[in-house]
Amino acid sequence: MKVVIAAALTALIALPAAAQDKMQLRIGTEGAYPPFNFFDSDNNLQGFDIDIANALCAEMNAECTFVAQDWDGIIPALRANKFDAIIASMSITEERDKVVDFTNKYYNTPPALAVPKDSDLADASPEALSGIILGAQSATTHANYAEAKFPDTELRRYGTPEEYKLDLESGRIDAAIDDVVVLSEWIESEDGACCKILTTLTPDPVINGAGAGIAIREGETELRDKFNAAIEAIRANGVYDEIRQKYFDFDVYGG
Amino acid sequence: MSEYVPDILANYGDDLFDGFLITLQLVFLSVVAGAVLGAVICAGRMSKNRIVMGLAWLYIGLFRGTPLLAQLFLIYYGAGQFSGFWRDVGLWGILRDPFNCALISFTLNTAAYQAEVFRGAVQAIPKGQWEGAAALGLSKRLAFLRVIVPQAALYALRPFGNEIILMIKASAVASVVTVYDLLGETRLAFSDTFRFDVYFYAAALYLVLVETLRRIWNVLEAYLTRHLKSRDETPAGAAKNKPADRGQAAGEGLSPASPPISGRPV
Amino acid sequence: MDGNLFSLLSFGPDGWGDELFAGLQITLALALATAPIGLVGGFLLALARRSDNVFARVPATAFTTVFKGLPELITLFIVYYGFSMALAWFLGLFTDAHVEVSAFLAGMIALGAVSASFASEVFMAALSGVPRGQYEAAHALGLSRWATLRKIIIPQLIRIALPGLGNLWLVLLKDTALVSVIALPDLLRRTFIAVGSTKEPFFFFLVAILIYFAISLVSMGIFALLERRYEKAYIR
Numbered sequence: 165m166k167v168v169i170a171a172a173l174t175a176l177i178a179l180p181a182a183a184q185d186k187m188q189l190r191i192g193t194e195g196a197y198p199p200f201n202f203f204d205s206d207n208n209l210q211g212f213d214i215d216i217a218n219a220l221c222a223e224m225n226a227e228c229t230f231v232a233q234d235w236d237g238i239i240p241a242l243r244a245n246k247f248d249a250i251i252a253s254m255s256i257t258e259e260r261d262k263v264v265d266f267t268n269k270y271y272n273t274p275p276a277l278a279v280p281k282d283s284d285l286a287d288a289s290p291e292a293l294s295g296i297i298l299g300a301q302s303a304t305t306h307a308n309y310a311e312a313k314f315p316d317t318e319l320r321r322y323g324t325p326e327e328y329k330l331d332l333e334s335g336r337i338d339a340a341i342d343d344v345v346v347l348s349e350w351i352e353s354e355d356g357a358c359c360k361i362l363t364t365l366t367p368d369p370v371i372n373g374a375g376a377g378i379a380i381r382e383g384e385t386e387l388r389d390k391f392n393a394a395i396e397a398i399r400a401n402g403v404y405d406e407i408r409q410k411y412f413d414f415d416v417y418g419g
Numbered sequence: 420m421s422e423y424v425p426d427i428l429a430n431y432g433d434d435l436f437d438g439f440l441i442t443l444q445l446v447f448l449s450v451v452a453g454a455v456l457g458a459v460i461c462a463g464r465m466s467k468n469r470i471v472m473g474l475a476w477l478y479i480g481l482f483r484g485t486p487l488l489a490q491l492f493l494i495y496y497g498a499g500q501f502s503g504f505w506r507d508v509g510l511w512g513i514l515r516d517p518f519n520c521a522l523i524s525f526t527l528n529t530a531a532y533q534a535e536v537f538r539g540a541v542q543a544i545p546k547g548q549w550e551g552a553a554a555l556g557l558s559k560r561l562a563f564l565r566v567i568v569p570q571a572a573l574y575a576l577r578p579f580g581n582e583i584i585l586m587i588k589a590s591a592v593a594s595v596v597t598v599y600d601l602l603g604e605t606r607l608a609f610s611d612t613f614r615f616d617v618y619f620y621a622a623a624l625y626l627v628l629v630e631t632l633r634r635i636w637n638v639l640e641a642y643l644t645r646h647l648k649s650r651d652e653t654p655a656g657a658a659k660n661k662p663a664d665r666g667q668a669a670g671e672g673l674s675p676a677s678p679p680i681s682g683r684p685v
Numbered sequence: 686m687d688g689n690l691f692s693l694l695s696f697g698p699d700g701w702g703d704e705l706f707a708g709l710q711i712t713l714a715l716a717l718a719t720a721p722i723g724l725v726g727g728f729l730l731a732l733a734r735r736s737d738n739v740f741a742r743v744p745a746t747a748f749t750t751v752f753k754g755l756p757e758l759i760t761l762f763i764v765y766y767g768f769s770m771a772l773a774w775f776l777g778l779f780t781d782a783h784v785e786v787s788a789f790l791a792g793m794i795a796l797g798a799v800s801a802s803f804a805s806e807v808f809m810a811a812l813s814g815v816p817r818g819q820y821e822a823a824h825a826l827g828l829s830r831w832a833t834l835r836k837i838i839i840p841q842l843i844r845i846a847l848p849g850l851g852n853l854w855l856v857l858l859k860d861t862a863l864v865s866v867i868a869l870p871d872l873l874r875r876t877f878i879a880v881g882s883t884k885e886p887f888f889f890f891l892v893a894i895l896i897y898f899a900i901s902l903v904s905m906g907i908f909a910l911l912e913r914r915y916e917k918a919y920i921r
Contacts, residue, residue, distance in 0.1 A: 205698065234868045236610045240766045243613075244786075245773040263613050303610035320517075320597045321607065323866075326881040327597075333884070334499030335506075336515050355884070484855065484901030485894045486862030489873055493894060496886030584754075591756035595866055602759055615770065618763050622755055629754040 187226040191217050192247035195232040196324045199349045199411050200253040203232075212416075215407045216270055216398075217251040220378075223394040223403075236303045236323055239264060242379060248387070250379040253343070255305040257373040264379040267391040270404075272375025272418030275306050276344035277362040278351060280335065288363050293317045296338040299328035305372045306341045312371055325350075333358045341365075345416065375418055427617050431608040435617075438604030439624055445518070445590045445600060449525035450533075450583055456526060457533030464538055475534070482531035488592045490528055495520040495596045521593040525586065532582050540575035541567060573644055580636035584629050591625075601625065690888050693879075701879040701889070708875030709896060715792050715861045715871065720854060722797030727804025731812060734805060745805070752802040758863050760799060765791035765867045792864035800857050807849035812838075814845045844915040851908035855901055862897075872896060 193201045193213055201211040209230050221228035231247045242250050242264060256266040277288050286292055294316035300307040302321030310319050320337055322328045328340045329350060340347070344364045350356035378391050398404045399417070408416060424432075463475030482490065498505060498514040505511040513519050544567050552562035594603035605621035608614070696702040733745035752760065769786035815838055823833040865874035876893040880886045 232868070236606065237766060237867070239613055240609075240615070240770065243773075244766070244769040245777075246769065246786075259611075302607065322597060323595070326877075330496060330881070330884075330886070331499060334496075334502040335511075336499055336502070336517075355882070480902070481894070481898055484859075485897040486859040486873065488862045488865070489876075489890060489894050489897060492873070492877070493887065493890035496880060497890060500884070500886050588754075588756040591758040592863070594758075602756065605759075606762075609766075615767050618759065618767065622759055622763065625756055625759065626751065626754045630750070 187224065189221060189224075189226045189228045189249060190231055190247035191221075191228050192231050192233050192238055192242055192250045193217070193252040194235045194238065196235070196326060197253055197346060199345065200343075201251075212271070212407065212411045213251050213253055215410070216404070219398050219403050219407060220251075220391060220394040223397050224390050234323060235301060239379070242381060245381075248380065248384075249391070253376045254379050255373040256375060256377040257305055257308075258370070259308075260379065263382070265382050265384065265388055266377040266379055267388050268395055269375030269377050269418070270395050271416040273343055273345050273416055274364050274367045275309055275341055275372065276347050276364040277339050277341055278332065278347045278356075278359050279339045279362045280332065280358055281360050283338065283360075283362070285339065285362055288365060290314050290316065293339070297336075299331055299337040299340040301325055301328065301342065304342075306343070309365070309368060309371050310341050312368070313365075329355070345412065425616070427608065427612060427614050428620060431604070431612075431617060434604045434608060435601065435621060435624065438599055438601040439628075441518070441598065441603075442587070442590055442600040442628075445521060445525060445593060445598070446583065446586050449522055449529055449590075450586055452522075452526040453529035453533050456530035458537060460530055460534035461537040461541075464534060465541070479531045479534055482528050483535070487524070487528050487589050488595065491521060491524045491592060491596060494524040494527075517593075517596045517598045521590075521596060521598050525590060525593075528589075529582060529586055532585075533579070536575050536578040536582060537571070539578065540571040540573075543574045544570050573647075576640055576643065577636070580632070580640075584632060587625070587629055587632070690885065693883055693885065693888070694892065701875075701883070704875045704879060705872060705892070705896070708870060708872035711789075711870060712858075712861050712872040713900070715789060715796075715864060715869070716854075716858045718789075719793050719796045719800065719857060719861075722793065723800030723804050723853065723857065724850070726797060726801030728808050730801055730805035731808035734809060735812060748798075749802040749805050752798045753806075755799075757796065757799055757860050758866065761791065761795040761863055761867060764795040764798075768794065788864055788867045788869035791867060792861065792869055796857060796860050796864070799860070800853055803853055803856070804850065807846050807853065808842070810849070811842045811846040815841050840915075844919075847908065847912050847915060851905070851912070854904060854908070858900060858904065859897065 193209065195201055195203050195209055197211070197213075199211055201209060201213040204210045209232065214230070217228060217230070231241075233241045233246065235252075238250055238252060238254075239260065241247065250264075253271075254260070254266075256269060260266070279285050285296070290313060293314045295318075297318045297320060298310050298314065299320045299322060300310050302323060307319065307321050310317065320328075320331075322331075325342060325346065328337065328342075331337045332340045339362065344361070347356075347361055351359055351361060380387050380391070404417075428435075460475050460478055463471045464479065466472050466475070495517065498520060502511055502515075505514050514523075548566055548570065549562060552566045553559075557565070590600060591602040593600050594606055597603070599607070601621055601624060605617055608617045692700060694700055694702045694705070696706070730745050730749060733741040734749065736742050736745075765786065765788065768791065772786060819837055819841075820833060823837045828836065861871060862873045865871050865877070868874065872893055876889050880889050883889065
């Protein structure tokens with residue numbers, strides 16, 4: 165019993181390490197959004213976001229630790245000081261900007277629709293999609309996009325991409341909306357054999373925002389400036405491109 | 420007045436209310452369907468046939484001894500896994516809908532608890548009642564329907580009320596499989612606005628619902644057992660077998676069904 | 686079901702047996718860490734609710750009413766998000782230290798509050814099951830209040846409360862599954878992860894259910910033994 169309690173207590177309370185020369189940063193990420201951030205079979209965090217985060221930390225000479233957090237609680241968790249920054253493919257939107265601050269973008273890719281291979285959906289017009297059931301991850305720009313653009317479509321919101329993938333496969337939903345890179349990665353893998361990309365969608369700047377940025381607590385301008393400088397630096401010195409090539413054969417930074 | 424309504428309620432109040440209605444529907448339908456199924460399982464549990472009895476025991480044990488959330492996942496995703504089969508037999512239209520999956524798993528779950536409520540109540544009736552009925556020349560069937568059931572119903576009333584309250588609370592897990600019940604709508608509002616207070620409004624709604632039901636039940640019980648009061652302050656003290664509820668005395672001040680432990684009103 | 690399915694449960698890189706086992710350990714650790722909170726908290730709540738002091742009785746009664754009436758899931762969300770926000774704000778007043786309310790701690794607090802509330806019912810009933818005369822007799826024998834409680838009341842209390850507490854333990858064990866919704870990697874959460882990569886939801890959720898059932902059966906056996914032990918003195 166004692167062991168259990170001791171283990172519990174150490175798991176719970178993480179007091180800050182004594183002040184060191186290196187800046188200590190806790191990075192929140194989701195760990196369920198391949199290829200951007202996910203756990204590999206050894207339970208290690210991997211992905212584009214993670215590599216970018218590590219490169220930025222190296223650039224800023226900061227010591228970074230990662231904290232995994234479910235998506236729909238990730239902003240509250242940042243505000244509750246569970247970590248200092250979110251690097252988890254979070255789109256920079258007006259709504260979120262009200263409660264957190266964002267750095268500049270570090271990539272920008274459009275949304276897309278995935279459907280079962282035998283789907284008879286012809287296109288992604290609001291008319292074609294009326295009356296169908298569309299899945300999206302909750303609290304994402306993609307869910308907001310669907311809500312705004314496809315008013316006659318029933319929208320189901322899931323906690324994780326894993327859940328809408330299972331339901332798309334079983335046919336419980338007729339289509340799913342998410343980032344084109346995320347959907348393509350899944351469809352090209354064995355797991356996504358059920359489905360295909362119907363089409364990419366034209367992003368709406370108001371809803372989809374200006375790409376994915378790093379979220380930090382409001383008012384921490386010093387940290388934001390450091391991140392922005394680091395993003396610029398890795399863009400300039402080729403580190404960004406190196407990481408990008410590891411995951412994608414096209415430009416994800418966007419224009 | 421309107422300036423006193425918090426803006427989050429002005430924007431999301433209707434959604435929360437819609438969710439509240441879904442919660443009510445889920446609970447009402449599953450408790451009613453669960454009562455029917457529970458009666459059948461109770462009969463099986465009290466059957467003299469050992470196989471029937473064993474199966475009923477296993478059913479009750481499995482559904483009461485494991486988390487409802489796991490049962491819901493089994494039914495929701497399990498049904499999805501065999502969607503081809505369900506399409507072939509024409510049931511996919513039902514199983515496709517998350518509300519129905521939640522309803523089915525809640526019904527199966529509450530049936531197990533209700534079966535034990537019924538069994539406890541029937542067994543709480545003294546043997547002498549059966550013997551008395553037999554002495555009057557009543558058939559076993561008639562004795563059960565006319566003598567045992569009316570008395571057992573009174574014993575079952577309190578644990579049955581507790582079971583409804585527990586279903587109201589348990590129904591919140593439906594939100595995990597995209598059912599927009601009260602908690603589902605609340606989570607949605609929270610993820611849109613990051614306004615934490617929306618959870619407090621939802622919590623208040625749940626509390627009002629549970630407390631209202633508890634009070635209605637107290638009145639109902641006092642009314643239905645008024646004929647027992649003059650004779651004995653604690654009619655339930657006599658009950659040998661406590662009707663098995665979820666082991667949680669969800670309402671205090673019990674009268675006819677025995678309080679869990681002491682055999683006396685708390 | 687064919688043999689291939691069962692090989693999915695093997696321990697090692699290809700099987701999910703070790704992942705599920707690790708999840709089971711977390712499930713049990715959470716239940717074991719929470720049970721003492723429920724037990725002690727429930728006892729204190731029961732004393733407070735029986736107290737003549739309004740300032741003890743009213744808050745304790747309100748506490749139990751709230752945590753008995755709220756869905757456990759919403760309690761969990763409120764603790765996980767709200768409590769950590771409040772704590773961060775509060776600590777921020779004094780220091781730069783940050784306290785992390787993990788899913789495990791949130792689960793302990795939320796489920797602890799819920800089981801304490803229900804346990805207080807069990808203890809209330811048990812306390813009234815010990816006749817007043819026992820206190821008076823102990824007093825007449827010159828026992829102190831503490832000695833009375835420890836030597837006379839509590840042993841009887843345990844006997845009377847044991848079946849109720851056994852039930853609460855089973856409820857707690859099942860409620861730990863809810864903490865998987867806020868990402869605690871417990872048995873149910875790991876099962877979900879296994880489902881995601883194997884596409885065998887029916888098989889894996891059934892396995893999880895059978896594991897929960899097995900723990901419930903073992904717990905019931907242990908409580909039956911305990912009950913028999915405490916009943917011994919009363920068997921004539």
